[in-house]
Amino acid sequence: MTFDMRAVHSVTIELHGGMLTLAFICIAIKVIDMLWGRFLGEKGGFLRRVLLKASEYSSPTILLAAIGGVVGLLLSAYTGASLVPEGTLQTSSITLNKVMVTVAATELWMLLIAFNLTYGEKSWDTRNRSLMMIFTGGLGYFFSITGGSIGGTMAGKVSIMEPLWEFLGVDLHASWIFPPELLYVIVAVVSIIGVLLVIYSSKILDIVSIRHRTSNK
């Protein structure tokens, strides 16, 4: 009997795969609930009541599943790194793509958790908060399954997303790194846009809070 890290890695894959899928399904339930409420109101009888109940349970489940998923993602990254043949971590494009996509997924899910912890059960109370949850959860889930698909391909298994990659003409083995000259431009543009947006949104907040303080006086 030998200890095999691949088995532990399989467990961590199932852990984050299952948890993040649960979180995504719960986000989808919240979206359906919101759309139903907007277009059909309280019509729907039993189905509506079931949806309302499911939506109620979805809110805390999203947070728990996202936390479990991120823990699973980090464990999976650790166990997966030990399975990559020595010396190929820095030379294999597909491995670097996988790391890049996993980093993006982890960060987006962490953002969702932070947002959810900030607003608690009120995370879905306004349109903007809901959009924030949908954006981070949806994009985070997309990157998670993309990472899973790359991992499956690296392990020599067939990924169910293969037809999608084929349709989109995406080559998982090709390098997804932009040429350096383009990257410097992107860094500059993203940084400038980011700083400007932060200043702009801070201004909005400041103006509003000044108004708020003034009106309170």
Add this chain to the structure above:
Amino acid sequence: MNTKVKRIGSIIAFLVLSGVLVAGFVNAYSGGWRDDDQDYNCGTSCHSGDANQGAGEIQVELDKTSVLSGQNVAVTVNVTLVQLGGDSIVGVFLLGSQAGSDDHPSSQGWTISQDPNGGAGDDANNYVQKDSPASGETVTFKWSLAAPATPGTYVLHVRVHHGSIARNPLWGDYSGTISVEVSPLPPGLPTIEHSPVSTGYVEEPTVMQASVVNATKVFLHWREVGELQFDSIEMTNTSTEDENGWVFEGSIPAQGTEVQLEYQIIANRDTGNGPLVTDTAVFTLSIQKRPEVPNMTAWIIQIVIVTEAVVFAGIIGYKITKSKESKEEDHDV
């Protein structure tokens, strides 16, 4: 926190952690092992029972049934499966016995010089998986083995896995015994020590090196897989002194496209009473495009951009939702 809740939490945590650790000792893989060194019994525990039996055919060919100690013999296994699994994998074991342990050919003194997927030296395996294009199509596996040092009659066995009607279709079948006669090296016969090269690159010559004893001339032969005629060059002695053999070098010329080649090294010694000749097995060489080495700095910068974008999105999202709420509160006031 309530003591009871803490206790239940601890039990659950313990069970989950135990499960994770126990899973590390589980050796069964529904999708098949990767290429590895395996014994015969790996092929029985998961593959027994009628439900796991499919149908197929194994053909085994040896390039020679008698070899001299240390010389190479090529074992070619053609597998045709009637049913394929969802993963379309065919896995083949080359074994030295059916005892269930120590079945690797090396236990009988063989050395796997090259496995069917190009693994050579320490990376050469006795269990190898290949993708099958379709059920009914023949998949070929070719091992090159260096014969044991001790003369005698040796047997080899082949087992095939994967391919049947079960969920992860499996087929355990056995080729029967393949016998190889190993004779002692006659005095003065040239010997060749060569680590097979499995990969070369397009537009680059592939350099071959061999350590040769008792030879006056050494030749490198190569051809495209499927062709009959070999091209040939004489290899050059690049060593200045005999260090357990003379080092000979030769190159297969650069190929313009990706191609599968076969090559062989042949050493001659002219004795005056006719030449003494030794050859290696015919090895497989895959000529591929040289993989692009990723730019690590650019990769790190790209990850920083992704992080930056997520952080900005978070800050902006938070600020905007905050400002909207403040506006609404302002409006209410």
